[in-house]
Amino acid sequence: MKYFCPNSIDELHKFLKTIRGLSMSILAGGTDLMPRWEQNKRLMPDVLIDIKKMGELFGIRENENEIIIGALTTIQDIKKSKLIYNEFSSLSEAARQFAGVQIRHRATIGGNICNASPAGDLLPGLYAHHAEIQLIGPNGHRLIPVSDFIVGPGKTVMEPEEIVSEIHLPRKGEKSLFYKLGLRRSMAIAVVNFAVVYNTNPDNSFTSLNITAGAVAPTIVFLKSFSDAIMNGVPLDEAIRFVEKDISPINDIRATANYRRTVLKNVLKYTFRHELADAHEEYEEK
Ligand SMILES: Cc1cc2nc3c(=O)[nH]c(=O)nc-3n(C[C@H](O)[C@H](O)[C@H](O)COP(=O)(O)OP(=O)(O)OC[C@H]3O[C@@H](n4cnc5c(N)ncnc54)[C@H](O)[C@@H]3O)c2cc1C
Numbered sequence: 001m002k003y004f005c006p007n008s009i010d011e012l013h014k015f016l017k018t019i020r021g022l023s024m025s026i027l028a029g030g031t032d033l034m035p036r037w038e039q040n041k042r043l044m045p046d047v048l049i050d051i052k053k054m055g056e057l058f059g060i061r062e063n064e065n066e067i068i069i070g071a072l073t074t075i076q077d078i079k080k081s082k083l084i085y086n087e088f089s090s091l092s093e094a095a096r097q098f099a100g101v102q103i104r105h106r107a108t109i110g111g112n113i114c115n116a117s118p119a120g121d122l123l124p125g126l127y128a129h130h131a132e133i134q135l136i137g138p139n140g141h142r143l144i145p146v147s148d149f150i151v152g153p154g155k156t157v158m159e160p161e162e163i164v165s166e167i168h169l170p171r172k173g174e175k176s177l178f179y180k181l182g183l184r185r186s187m188a189i190a191v192v193n194f195a196v197v198y199n200t201n202p203d204n205s206f207t208s209l210n211i212t213a214g215a216v217a218p219t220i221v222f223l224k225s226f227s228d229a230i231m232n233g234v235p236l237d238e239a240i241r242f243v244e245k246d247i248s249p250i251n252d253i254r255a256t257a258n259y260r261r262t263v264l265k266n267v268l269k270y271t272f273r274h275e276l277a278d279a280h281e282e283y284e285e286k
Contacts, residue, residue: 001045001046001048002046002047002048003047004049004050005049005050006049006051006053007053007054008054009054009163009165012049012163013161015049016138019046019047022045022047023045023046023047024045024046024048024049024160025044025045025049026049026051026114026163027050027051027052028051028052028111029107029108029111030106031099031103031106031107032107032117051163052072054072057070057071057072057165057166058070059073060073060078060081060083060084062083064171065170065171066169066171067083067088068167068169069109069166069167070166071108071113071166071167073108073110074104074107074109075098075099075103075105075109078091078092078095078109078122079092088129089175089178090124090125090129090176090177090178090196091122091126091169091176091178093177093178094121094122094124094178094180094193095121097121098121098122099186100186109122109167110164113146113150113156114158115154116151116153116154116156116219117153118153118217118220119189119193120214121180121193123146123150123220124178124193124194124195124214125176125178125195125197125212126146127147127195127212127222128176128195128197128210128211128222129169129170129172129195129210130145130170130210131145131146131167131169132144132145132146132167132170133164133167133168134164134165134167135158135162135163136162136163137163141165143168147220150219151219174197174198174199174208175199176197176198177195177196177271177276178194178195179193180193181263181267189254191215191260192215192216192260192263193213194211194213194214194267194268195212196271196276197209197210197211198210198276206230206231209230209231210222210227211223211226213247215249215254215260216247216248216264217246217249218248221246223242223246223268225245226240226245226268228242229242230272236272236273237269240268240269243261243265243268247260
């Protein structure tokens with residue numbers, strides 16, 4: 001296997017032209033790639049392109065309308081960021097509950113998105129906040145909503161010569177939370193995870209509500225039937241049944257489909273009763 005480590009996007013694109021016809025992989029933190037190759041060496045490509053020296057892909061910056069996160073920003077940097085904590089607390093919380101300290105220092109947001117796992121912990125928050133993914137390729141860049149970027153487990157619409165360069169988060173002043181249930185407290189892949197992004201009136205009733213869940217379908221799903229029911233005044237005990245409409249969980253080594261269905265509904269009910277109690281009580285009174 002050949003190894004190449006470009007210093008810039010320009011250098012990467014010049015190099016890509018020289019290896020047409022060969023299989024290649026982009027390496028960021030390697031926390032998904034390395035275990036995958038360990039399990040099956042035949043997945044190793046002809047050329048490995050390590051993008052960690054591409055300085056333009058690091059860091060978190062802001063402008064009036066959005067917060068922009070470079071694809072190589074680590075989970076630890078997201079966890080530490082005050083800006084993310086203040087404006088996108090679901091992502092901050094997902095980073096806090098992500099793996100253990102060593103993995104958090106290595107794993108990147110770009111890797112979590114491109115790996116496209118149905119259980120990826122940053123994904124529910126990115127979906128619910130309507131994040132857009134910037135891709136850079138030989139013909140320039142394009143922005144795609146994260147929900148269009150991921151099309152199945154491990155599958156994205158990224159073209160072979162493209163890489164993810166940035167994640168754009170619109171600043172809408174919404175509040176948000178993240179919940180993860182794993183088989184243990186840390187170093188665990190989610191059995192279910194979800195994010196709730198919402199805004200409230202001064203009387204605490206919801207003005208907007210976006211709920212997304214992971215590990216209950218081939219990709220992250222919007223629990224639209226449930227959130228519409230809540231917004232339309234359906235009592236929580238009835239509304240919760242609508243969760244079933246948007247999910248299609250499977251049995252795997254971590255949990256059965258039935259367990260996932262039940263636990264998702266139970267933790268959502270708990271969250272709306274306790275964590276979002278003010279907003280929901282006002283809403284139930286209508
Ligand atoms: C012990 C352990 C614990 C873990 N715990 C969690 C957890 O709690 N929650 C969770 O969600 N995940 C967890 N993971 C999975 C993994 O750490 C994350 O998915 C991580 O974010 C991947 O990032 P990376 O930079 O290491 O990606 P890599 O392994 O480098 O890459 C992953 C995939 O994305 C591609 N890629 C990476 N960056 C780019 C880019 N900029 N442009 C184009 N393609 C790119 C690579 O080619 C590869 O296909 C865990 C993994 C391990 C080993």
